[in-house]
Amino acid sequence: MTNKTGWNLDNSYARLPEKFFTSTNPTPVRSPELIILNESMADSLGLDVKLLQSEDGVEVFAGNEIPEGASPLAQAYAGHQFGHFNMLGDGRAILLGEQVLPEGGRVDIQLKGPGRTPYSRGGDGRAALGPMLREYIISEAMHGLGIPTTRSLAVVTTGETVIRETGLPGAIMTRVASSHLRVGTFQFAAKWGTIEELRTLADYAIERHFPDIEADESRYLSLLQEVVKRQAELIAQWQLVGFIHGVMNTDNMTISGETIDYGPCAFMDAYDPATVFSSIDRQGRYAYGNQPVIGGWNLARFAESLLPLLHDDEDQAVTLAQDKISIFNDLYQSNWLAGMRAKLGIFNEETQDEALINGILSMMKKHGADYTNTFRALTFDKMEDTVLFGTPEFAQWQELWQARLGRQKESKESSNQLMQNSNPAVIPRNHRVEEALEAAVEQEDYSVMERLLDVLANPYAHCEKQAEYAALPESTKPYRTFCGT
Structure with a gap:
C-alpha cells in the first residue's frame, strides 16, 4: 500500500x-x-x-x-x-x-x-x-x-x-x-537474554528516550535514575487527580514514564486511600493509596534487571542500584507536595504545609467527601456544595488555610488562578464513562461518548457545559471494573 x-x-x-x-x-x-x-x-x-x-x-x-x-x-x-x-x-x-x-x-x-x-x-x-x-x-x-x-x-x-x-x-x-518499552521488557532480557542483549536493549532505551545521558560514564546508572525520576513524577500526577490504574504490574510500567494499559482503571469519587475498582484486585494490592509503594517496588525490579550493567562486582552493583532507588520516595513526595500546594493555591513552601494538606484529606475521608469536587469547591469558594461545610473541624482548617495564603507575597487572584489551573472541573466520572460505553456498544450511538470527550478535552476550562459532568452519580452502589481481556 x-x-x-x-x-x-x-x-x-x-x-x-x-x-x-x-x-x-x-x-x-x-x-x-x-x-x-x-x-x-x-x-x-x-x-x-x-x-x-x-x-x-x-x-x-x-x-x-x-x-x-x-x-x-x-x-x-x-x-x-x-x-x-x-x-x-x-x-x-x-x-x-x-x-x-x-x-x-x-x-x-x-x-x-x-x-x-x-x-x-x-x-x-x-x-x-x-x-x-x-x-x-x-x-x-x-x-x-x-x-x-x-x-x-x-x-x-x-x-x-x-x-x-x-x-x-x-x-x-x-x-x-513514545515506545512500548516496559520494565517487563528489561526483566525478559535479564532472565532469558545474554548480557550483550541486555546492554543492546539498554542502549536502545537511552538513545530513544534519554539521549542526554548517552555520553555519561555510568550511562546505565543514569538510565535507572532517569526512569525513577519520570515514574515519581507520573505517579504523583495520578494521585493528584485521583486516578487509579488498577493493574500496576511491571509489564504495565513504561520506561518513558507514560501511563499505559488502561484496563480496569477508574477515577476516585469519595476520597479514600483504600479505594479499589478492579474486580481482580481482591487484596487491594493496587489500591489508590498503594500506588506510590508499588511504583517503588516495580522500579526495584527494573534495577535488578540492570545489575549486570551497573558493575562487574554484584555487591557493588546492588549498592549502586539501591542508592538510585532510594531517591524514589523523596522525589515522589516532593512532586506530590508541590502539586497539592498548587491545588490549595500555595506558591512557596512551609514546613507545616504537609499537615495542612493531610488535614483536608483526613476530613474528606472521614465525611466521604468527593475528591475532585471538594478541591473545585475550595477553588470557587463554594464550600456549601460539599459535605464538609458547617463542620467545626472544617471551619478551623479553613482559618489555618486562609492564614497560610496570607503569608505569601502572591495576590489572592494569582492564588485562585493557580487553583483553577490545578483542580480540574471534570474527570471521566465512572457513571459517565459507563453511560457512553453502553450507548456505543448496545445502541451503536456514539454521540454520548463524543460529548463526553469534548468536555474532557480541556478539564481546566471550568466552563458552563462541564457543570453537569461534575455531578456525582445517584447510585451509591460500589463500582467495579474489569480487565477487558
Missing part, C-alpha cells in the same frame, strides 16, 4: 536482537468500520485525516492492509503480575512500526486486538469494543489533564463477534506511544 495517507514508518525496534520480538502479521477481519478517529492527533503525526477515513485508511486500522514501511511484530516481555513473575509478550497487540514525525522524533503505532500472536497463551488475540473505547476515553482524559500517557489514534469495529462471558462486538484500537 502507498503512503498517500502520510505514513512514514521506520522499524528501529525490529533492528534489535530477534529474541525481543516475533515478526507476525495481523489476522484480517471481515468488515471493518471506523468508529472514532483522533483527528488532532492524526494531524500532529503528519497523517491525512480524510484519507485515514477512507476505505484504504480503515483497512490499515483493521490490520487488513499493511502500510508501506511497516514491519509488523509482537514484542516479547515478562512481568510481575500481582507479584508473580511470568513470561508474557504481546498476546493481542502488534507493533506496525514507528511513525517518524514531521518535526523529528518518533512514536510507536500499535494495533490492539488484531488477532493471535506467538505470545497469545491460548487467547484469541482479539478485543471487544467496550474496553477499546474505554481506553480511548480515559487516555484522552489523561492527555487533557496534562498527564503523560499513551493515546488512541482510532477505533474500528471488525464486523466479528468476540466471545468472553458472552458474545461482544469485536474492535481494534490503534495506540500511539
Whole structure:
C-alpha cells in the first residue's frame, strides 16, 4: 500500500536482537468500520485525516492492509503480575512500526486486538469494543489533564463477534506511544537474554528516550535514575487527580514514564486511600493509596534487571542500584507536595504545609467527601456544595488555610488562578464513562461518548457545559471494573 495517507514508518525496534520480538502479521477481519478517529492527533503525526477515513485508511486500522514501511511484530516481555513473575509478550497487540514525525522524533503505532500472536497463551488475540473505547476515553482524559500517557489514534469495529462471558462486538484500537518499552521488557532480557542483549536493549532505551545521558560514564546508572525520576513524577500526577490504574504490574510500567494499559482503571469519587475498582484486585494490592509503594517496588525490579550493567562486582552493583532507588520516595513526595500546594493555591513552601494538606484529606475521608469536587469547591469558594461545610473541624482548617495564603507575597487572584489551573472541573466520572460505553456498544450511538470527550478535552476550562459532568452519580452502589481481556 502507498503512503498517500502520510505514513512514514521506520522499524528501529525490529533492528534489535530477534529474541525481543516475533515478526507476525495481523489476522484480517471481515468488515471493518471506523468508529472514532483522533483527528488532532492524526494531524500532529503528519497523517491525512480524510484519507485515514477512507476505505484504504480503515483497512490499515483493521490490520487488513499493511502500510508501506511497516514491519509488523509482537514484542516479547515478562512481568510481575500481582507479584508473580511470568513470561508474557504481546498476546493481542502488534507493533506496525514507528511513525517518524514531521518535526523529528518518533512514536510507536500499535494495533490492539488484531488477532493471535506467538505470545497469545491460548487467547484469541482479539478485543471487544467496550474496553477499546474505554481506553480511548480515559487516555484522552489523561492527555487533557496534562498527564503523560499513551493515546488512541482510532477505533474500528471488525464486523466479528468476540466471545468472553458472552458474545461482544469485536474492535481494534490503534495506540500511539513514545515506545512500548516496559520494565517487563528489561526483566525478559535479564532472565532469558545474554548480557550483550541486555546492554543492546539498554542502549536502545537511552538513545530513544534519554539521549542526554548517552555520553555519561555510568550511562546505565543514569538510565535507572532517569526512569525513577519520570515514574515519581507520573505517579504523583495520578494521585493528584485521583486516578487509579488498577493493574500496576511491571509489564504495565513504561520506561518513558507514560501511563499505559488502561484496563480496569477508574477515577476516585469519595476520597479514600483504600479505594479499589478492579474486580481482580481482591487484596487491594493496587489500591489508590498503594500506588506510590508499588511504583517503588516495580522500579526495584527494573534495577535488578540492570545489575549486570551497573558493575562487574554484584555487591557493588546492588549498592549502586539501591542508592538510585532510594531517591524514589523523596522525589515522589516532593512532586506530590508541590502539586497539592498548587491545588490549595500555595506558591512557596512551609514546613507545616504537609499537615495542612493531610488535614483536608483526613476530613474528606472521614465525611466521604468527593475528591475532585471538594478541591473545585475550595477553588470557587463554594464550600456549601460539599459535605464538609458547617463542620467545626472544617471551619478551623479553613482559618489555618486562609492564614497560610496570607503569608505569601502572591495576590489572592494569582492564588485562585493557580487553583483553577490545578483542580480540574471534570474527570471521566465512572457513571459517565459507563453511560457512553453502553450507548456505543448496545445502541451503536456514539454521540454520548463524543460529548463526553469534548468536555474532557480541556478539564481546566471550568466552563458552563462541564457543570453537569461534575455531578456525582445517584447510585451509591460500589463500582467495579474489569480487565477487558
